[in-house]
Amino acid sequence: MQTHIIIFGKNSEKSKEVFEVLKDFQNWEVAEITDVEAALEKMHLQKINMVIFTRGIQMTEENKLRKIGTILNDEIIFLHYTMQPSFRKEIVAMLNKQRLSREPNVTIFDSGLRKININLN
Numbered sequence: 001m002q003t004h005i006i007i008f009g010k011n012s013e014k015s016k017e018v019f020e021v022l023k024d025f026q027n028w029e030v031a032e033i034t035d036v037e038a039a040l041e042k043m044h045l046q047k048i049n050m051v052i053f054t055r056g057i058q059m060t061e062e063n064k065l066r067k068i069g070t071i072l073n074d075e076i077i078f079l080h081y082t083m084q085p086s087f088r089k090e091i092v093a094m095l096n097k098q099r100l101s102r103e104p105n106v107t108i109f110d111s112g113l114r115k116i117n118i119n120l121n
Contacts, residue, residue, distance in 0.1 A: 003028045003095060004046050008039055008065065009054025009081075018052055018081055021088050036061045043072050049095060050077040075101070 005028055007018045015032045022030050033039045042048065043065075051069060053062055069076050077094050081087070 001027075003050075004048045005030045005050045005052065006039055006042060006048055007032045007052050007054060007081075008034070008057065008061075010034055010056030011054050014054035014056075014081060017083070018054060022091070036064055039065055040068055043069050043076075047073055048076055049073075049098060050079060050091070052079050052081050052091075054081045 003025070005022065007015050007030060009015055012032075019030060019032070022028055031042065033042065039051070048069065051065060066078055069078070075098055077098060079091070079094070084090075
């Protein structure tokens with residue numbers, strides 16, 4: 001299953017830094033978008049897993065993306081880019097947690113043994 005990530009910001013140098021961090025993951029589709037409306041359109045057409053904000057964006061743009069993005073996908077992750085060495089590990093951990101939360105859980109309750117008065121405790 002492919003992971004879709006949007007890098008959103010007006011600073012192309014920071015976007016390139018994020019691309020460098022994410023380039024080794026072949027099953028990740030990473031798109032750099034600088035316009036709010038284009039980002040919203042992409043979110044509408046595809047299930048976006050994560051939006052990474054870089055510098056140069058206005059708070060109104062970020063809020064709009066957060067609000068509408070959450071409506072389109074309640075599992076979407078929003079993250080601000082930091083130049084910390086652990087940023088890549090943080091992204092991987094968040095996406096793994098998101099993936100695991102989507103996996104189906106099955107609980108089986110069988111009360112058949114109780115009907116014949118057998119107690120296994």
